[in-house]
Amino acid sequence: MADPTAKPLVEVRGLKMYFPITSGLLRRKVGDVKAVDDVSFSIMQGETLGLVGESGCGKSTCGRAVLRLYDPTAGSIRIDGTEIGTMSQRALRPLRPQMQMVFQDPQASLNARMTVAAIISEPLDEHAQMSRAEKLQRVYELMDAVGLNRQFANRYPHEFSGGQRQRIGIARALALNPKFIVCDEPIAALDVSIQAQVVNLLEDLQEKLGLTYLFISHDLSMVRHICDRVAVMYLGRIAEIAPRDALYANPQHPYTQALLSAVPEPDPVSESTRKRIILQGDVPSPANPPKGCNFCTRCPKVMPVCREIKPDLLEIAPGHFAACHLHTQTKTVTAGRTGGTGAIEHNQQGENA
Amino acid sequence: MALSPLNQRRWRNFRANRRAYWSLLLFSLIFGLSLFAELIANDKPLLVSFRGELKYPLTRFYSERDFGGDFQTAVSWRDAEVQCLIRTGGAELCLDDPTAALAEAEASGTVEGVKIEPGWMIWPLIPFSYNTISDLGEPAPSAPDNRHWLGTDNTARDVLARVIYGFRLSVAFALIVTLTTSVIGIAAGAVQGYFGGAIDLIFQRVIELWGSVPSLYIIIIVAAIWPMNFWLLVILMTVFGWTALVGVVRAEFLRARNFEYVRAARALGVPDRVIMFRHVLPNAMVATLTMLPFVITGTIAGLASLDFLGFGLPSSAPSLGELTLQAKQNLQAPWLAFTAFFTFAIMLSLLVFIFEGVRDAFDPRKTFR
Numbered sequence: 001m002a003d004p005t006a007k008p009l010v011e012v013r014g015l016k017m018y019f020p021i022t023s024g025l026l027r028r029k030v031g032d033v034k035a036v037d038d039v040s041f042s043i044m045q046g047e048t049l050g051l052v053g054e055s056g057c058g059k060s061t062c063g064r065a066v067l068r069l070y071d072p073t074a075g076s077i078r079i080d081g082t083e084i085g086t087m088s089q090r091a092l093r094p095l096r097p098q099m100q101m102v103f104q105d106p107q108a109s110l111n112a113r114m115t116v117a118a119i120i121s122e123p124l125d126e127h128a129q130m131s132r133a134e135k136l137q138r139v140y141e142l143m144d145a146v147g148l149n150r151q152f153a154n155r156y157p158h159e160f161s162g163g164q165r166q167r168i169g170i171a172r173a174l175a176l177n178p179k180f181i182v183c184d185e186p187i188a189a190l191d192v193s194i195q196a197q198v199v200n201l202l203e204d205l206q207e208k209l210g211l212t213y214l215f216i217s218h219d220l221s222m223v224r225h226i227c228d229r230v231a232v233m234y235l236g237r238i239a240e241i242a243p244r245d246a247l248y249a250n251p252q253h254p255y256t257q258a259l260l261s262a263v264p265e266p267d268p269v270s271e272s273t274r275k276r277i278i279l280q281g282d283v284p285s286p287a288n289p290p291k292g293c294n295f296c297t298r299c300p301k302v303m304p305v306c307r308e309i310k311p312d313l314l315e316i317a318p319g320h321f322a323a324c325h326l327h328t329q330t331k332t333v334t335a336g337r338t339g340g341t342g343a344i345e346h347n348q349q350g351e352n353a
Numbered sequence: 354m355a356l357s358p359l360n361q362r363r364w365r366n367f368r369a370n371r372r373a374y375w376s377l378l379l380f381s382l383i384f385g386l387s388l389f390a391e392l393i394a395n396d397k398p399l400l401v402s403f404r405g406e407l408k409y410p411l412t413r414f415y416s417e418r419d420f421g422g423d424f425q426t427a428v429s430w431r432d433a434e435v436q437c438l439i440r441t442g443g444a445e446l447c448l449d450d451p452t453a454a455l456a457e458a459e460a461s462g463t464v465e466g467v468k469i470e471p472g473w474m475i476w477p478l479i480p481f482s483y484n485t486i487s488d489l490g491e492p493a494p495s496a497p498d499n500r501h502w503l504g505t506d507n508t509a510r511d512v513l514a515r516v517i518y519g520f521r522l523s524v525a526f527a528l529i530v531t532l533t534t535s536v537i538g539i540a541a542g543a544v545q546g547y548f549g550g551a552i553d554l555i556f557q558r559v560i561e562l563w564g565s566v567p568s569l570y571i572i573i574i575v576a577a578i579w580p581m582n583f584w585l586l587v588i589l590m591t592v593f594g595w596t597a598l599v600g601v602v603r604a605e606f607l608r609a610r611n612f613e614y615v616r617a618a619r620a621l622g623v624p625d626r627v628i629m630f631r632h633v634l635p636n637a638m639v640a641t642l643t644m645l646p647f648v649i650t651g652t653i654a655g656l657a658s659l660d661f662l663g664f665g666l667p668s669s670a671p672s673l674g675e676l677t678l679q680a681k682q683n684l685q686a687p688w689l690a691f692t693a694f695f696t697f698a699i700m701l702s703l704l705v706f707i708f709e710g711v712r713d714a715f716d717p718r719k720t721f722r
Contacts, residue, residue, distance in 0.1 A: 027554075067620055096622030108613035113359065113635050123621045156358070172621070 015075035050227030097176035106165035163194035373710020442470035518671035538598030546606025646708030
């Protein structure tokens, strides 16, 4: 469906989201938690980009920063050609209908004191000039669209199952006909039996309404099912970004390889021969990431250069990018120089911190 | 108005607490009656029939001339002359010898041989207002008798009338002050908790400074500059009382601002003030309600102690604190002390019982019975 010549709907360049660490009476800043550190990607119209990584790697922060739920430290975010990265929240409000979010925990993301109809019509109250009857009509349409019985409109969230609640959350996100939806682990809190329903619903809606998704998840098989392209994050940075099939068939970054080796195979024969790459140690603190490559403390293929120089994201096949020195080594002198520039940048950051 | 299921459950829980429920009924009855204190205890008759015409002294102004008297001043309804004029339809003799005129009217329906048009007056149950100075014929304070059911205080004013008006004043004062302090306190706490950061830090320090201001001295100083009245006292109590709720509300907002559904509302582009009202405030209400009884009883006690010390309302105002002071000064008149004690005890107990029930009804752990 995604036309390769289509213009990107979402373009993120050099996004940084640092949370300051303060200490003392005067709250002097003593450092940063680099939750998202220089992340760039773009999402084409109608495409689904998967964002995977282990807990705490900054995927959710990245998704929230893209929607400006946080004020990013640096970087540019363009949605449909409009730069929203530096816009004030007030100026952003009229643009909010274009971009919406589906949250992880449907229990927590719905106000327990509001009825389903009130929850779904909340965005309409804020952004649409509609009469009461029109709003109710729209709420019914949305409930039909996500497969909820219209008779449930006056019930409260606690009267629903997890899957139904997530449908309410999706209906709310759809209310204003957005173009772009960030799905922040929309299935992580659901039963396995329900996950497929919700994912299929998201796919159907994408087909019908031409939606663009940023699909954040740690479930690699679900990401494989729904996404067109996949970005792998580690400690606030993108390790690898590639079209889905290329990534799953031929992972280039050692971290991606380790991550994929953890996915169980459905076939018992290949499952028994599956070689798991077990990573040693813990994820370093994002407040104090290692010098050089973020992954150098746990990488099974670590080289001396990895501990010194931060690798750049390089295109190793068409559309397939990886940030790893294994690939910079085989590149031409130009690539090596780019790596060097990265090192200088890193030193400057070190001085600032 | 349809209650949400949650509120219906709370109401059921409240009713299940019999002590709280009956306290609420009783308190509503007493306070409801005291709202009509003018109809219960007043030194004006409720209704007068004079020469076949109905007069309404509670709502209209009448001079003595309207009843055949000499003066253009307001009618003093309790005077024997005025009573005689009304009963006899304005006979001249009343101005000179009301007793004789009344006796003749009773006996024969005439005064000085002239046929009269008989009139009548309906008095309230207690024919004294809170500031009516009664003609006792003995030194005040006088003991309870069938004219003054709870006796009189040291300026010969009816204690029962003062208690009725004083109860109304105390409760009204407490409710108004509680309302204003809660509105300000909730707003301040909400802003601090919701936005956090520097606003929170600075505001908290301001509150610490404010809290250390000795409010009693300020009230004494202000009372020395302006004559004290009800609304000035409301303002002063609000100015020093609004910090009571800030802490709890701030804590609730600090907790709730990172709830997923608050974040969801923000992603929908809902403005902050709407999020605060629609999504966060209902969560903060439970904690606020737990604090409210302390604020209300504290305000009643505060008003009473100011009156007791003489820095509260002017001494003509019906005040329970002043009654307590008189009880202390007139130990030979124990009815003053008993009245003051029982009024406070009953009023505060009822309020505490009610709010205890409200708090339990809002307690989420008890809600799911």
